[in-house]
Amino acid sequence: MKAIEISSFGAPEVLRVAERPVPVAGEGEALIRVSAFGINRPDVLQRAGFYPPPPGASDLPGLEVAGVIEAGDAQALAEAGLAVGDRVCALVAGGGYAQLCVAPVAQCLPVPEGLDDVAAASLPETYFTVWSNVFDRARLQPGETLLIQGGSSGIGVTAIQLGKAFGARVIVTAGSEEKCQACLALGADHAINYKSQDFVEEAKALTDGQGVNVILDMVAGDYVAREVECLAEDGRLVIIAVQGGVNAGFNAGLVLRRRLVITGATLRPRPVAFKAQIASALREKVWPMFADGKIKPVIHSVMPAADADKAHALMESNKHIGKIVLTW
Known part of the structure; x- marks a missing residue:
């Protein structure tokens, strides 16, 4: 698969497109074919060398993705009301800058009604x-x-x-x-x-x-x-x-x-069980508000994944209003 990796710590130009092995979903996990992923301030800090991923997480940056479930723990998916082929967005501890990403099923949420994958990719982290x-x-x-x-x-x-x-x-x-x-x-x-x-x-x-x-x-x-x-x-x-x-x-x-x-608090290193409670609350209390029009995604820019360096430069400029999303 293609991924955006940090070739060395430094300015946005250190981000580069690379080939990586496809990750394998383990117990309680789903493999998502990523169509869009969000850019967040922790990604910028990780690229600069100031925010290492937590133990066990991918070295690739990226904390939120949206796409289709391609494979995964069938029992965990069923218990979450999800299945292979479902459109989801997910919070991850790393690895989001890739065409395929593993996410805990408990941190996957259905794409809210009426939203495309770009909009959905802007949601999980914030x-x-x-x-x-x-x-x-x-x-x-x-x-x-x-x-x-x-x-x-x-x-x-x-x-x-x-x-x-x-x-x-x-x-x-x-x-x-x-x-x-x-x-x-x-x-x-x-x-x-x-x-x-x-x-x-x-x-x-x-x-x-x-x-x-x-x-x-x-x-x-x-x-x-x-x-x-x-x-x-x-x-x-x-x-x-x-x-x-x-x-x-x-x-x-x-x-x-x-x-x-x-x-x-920092969210990234917290255990899956903690994030699962947040996901459950969001699904029950917040996700229906998208269909009702009470809340909406706010997206400043959408760029191709290969322009990750430009996306990081934009974030560091502080000229954006809302989210920056990249697509494959």
């Missing part, structure tokens, strides 16, 4: 991540206010739509007026241009000084201290990436007085 962190870990409730850092990113456009779908008030930050308008068009209640506005002051003003209940943060670093400042009592800060650095200083007194929770 929907698993947002559900796990915003709803399971941060326990966002209807009527609460969610602040999303980087609202125009793949994670951001997903969090906006899910936050609104489940009854939250949504505030986002973004780096341009174009991105702010795109977030508002997706349903965000307010958009803050972090290059010209102070998100702490704006968040406080928008909540009458009370602060926000949940923050989804991909920056960390010096953002953490500012985020602590704009959390309401019993507020929850969830850190899912550290693009601004791993070190943070903050006012611990505010954490005590306001009973704040600062937490974080």
